[in-house]
Amino acid sequence: MRFTLHGAHLVDATMDVERGDLVIDGRQIQAVEQSAGEDDRQLIDASDSIILPGFIEVHTHGGGGFNLHTTDVEEICSYQRWIPATGVTSFLIAVVGTPNALPEQQLNTAATAIEQASKNPQVPGAEPVGIHLEGPYISVEKRGAHPPVWLRTPDVEETELIMDLTRGHLQLITIAPELPGAHEMIRSLVEAGVTVSIGHTDADYEQAREALKLGITHATHCFNAMRQLKHRDPGPLAAIVQADQVLGELIGDGIHVHPAMMDMLVRLLGPQRTIVVTDALAGAGIPDATFEFAGQQARVICGAARLSDGTLTGSVLTMDQALRNMLEITHVNLSEVSAMLSYNPARSAHVANRKGLLRTGYDADLVIYNQALELQATICNGQVGYANAIWREKLKLQ
Structure with missing residues (x-):
């Protein structure tokens, strides 16, 4: 056409x-x-x-009633058809943990969905451009909604297995760098061309600074699931801001991060280093939804997704609303918002040579x-x- x-x-x-x-x-x-x-x-x-430019989601777990952490390829295809209604044209398939094992079936399903989409480009829908593995190498103290049985200790020997399972489609992985064995695994993943993100971490400032030198270029949902920013104990966020190569995610719903802190982060990182994400779950786009996140029941309460114990888990934000939120809450203009929703995520997902700009x-x-x-x-x-x-x-x- x-x-x-x-x-x-x-x-x-x-x-x-x-x-x-x-x-x-x-x-x-x-x-x-x-x-x-x-x-x-x-x-x-x-x-x-x-x-x-179409929005690029590098951190989403689903929406419209569909989960991306799944063993059903058709569920991912259904999400591909649904998500353009929120302005998203490309996304990473987020995979989380499974009890006491790597999520092998989910990673295989994600890779299959990506390959199936590339073979059928005439089928309308958003393009899955890779996989985001959020964990299982994350801190038990800052695990958020990830149960302890999902978590694993970093093991450089598992890197090869993960790369085999993802068949060249792993674009982003979240790791808590203070864990034993994390530095070796980070080096191996960076060498393999994967974007490594610091996140779900209890690292202090010095630990974060040392880890960022290993080639980390991304930070998972800044402020959330990481040690707090304090004036005498700055934690990882200060190290992230000081590392010019690191792009930082911001969940743009005004719930996960207070609006004043949203604006502060954008001022600290600048629009050129901020990536707006939804961290959305299957309930996104469905008012008053009750849904499942990797086997856990969740529901929407006052615009937020929560587990049965009240834990905040992901969001129900959509990217079309995130654009309006960023313009209303922060000091940026429309061009700068476009950078945060399209071009910057394209950089972390390794598609900035063909997506994210007009x-x-x-x-x-x-x-x-x-x-x-x-x-x-x-x-x-x-x-x-x-x-x-x-x-x-x-x-x-x-």
Whole structure:
């Protein structure tokens, strides 16, 4: 399909063009240009719209009633079809722990889903671009909703097994670097090209500083599930802020992190180093949902996901709402928000050479908002993943 989105407000991490044309040809952006006169292309009037790169989720466990930590490939496929309704065009499949063992079946399922999607690019939906293994090498003190029976001691010999199980699709792994054997495992994973994240950690400031020197370039949900930032005991967050190579996640719901602290983190890291995530669970997008997270019952209470004992577990945030939250809560502009929701996560997921920007030759992954910042349509690799009634008509959908 070849068409031009004409006269739109085009925004990404590198530009803010008040009125421009976006030319889509098949799966790619063919051109980004100032609005011109009529030509022989199929022109779609987008003069009342704001177009940004599609959102990239590097830390999500599911949504729409679907879990990503699963042994059912079709459940991941169902999530792929659902998630564009929230503006997401690419995501990492999050896998957590299993009792007293590596989650081998879940990792195999995730890898199979990724390979299946790459063989069938014509199927509409968000693209799974890799796996995020959140644990099992995390701190028991800062495990959050992860039960102790899921946790394991880092073992460099298990690195090869994990790489075999994920078949080259492991893009991100969360590790508590203070654990015995963690440094050796981090070195091995970095050498293999995996983005290593510090998270679910009780490391102090000095331990974090030493670990970051090993090649860690990512931090899992800053503030949450890590030692607190104190003026005489700064913990890992101060080390993360001081390490220029580290991109830090922020759960953008205003619940996991107080709005004032959300703004403070963005000021400390800068929009160029902040990654907005949802850490969403299967209940995201379903009001008053009761659902399961890796065998544990959870429910939505006052906009937050909690286990039966009241423990905060993931979120029910969606990325289209996260964009509005960041603009309302923090000091950033729309271009900077685009960096945090699209370009920066593309860097950690190793797809920044083709996703995260409105750039010629990049994948045609787009979100279309109206002037009130309400999501109108999502284009995934040049195909319509979601559209409301107005945009279904504009895009000639039945």
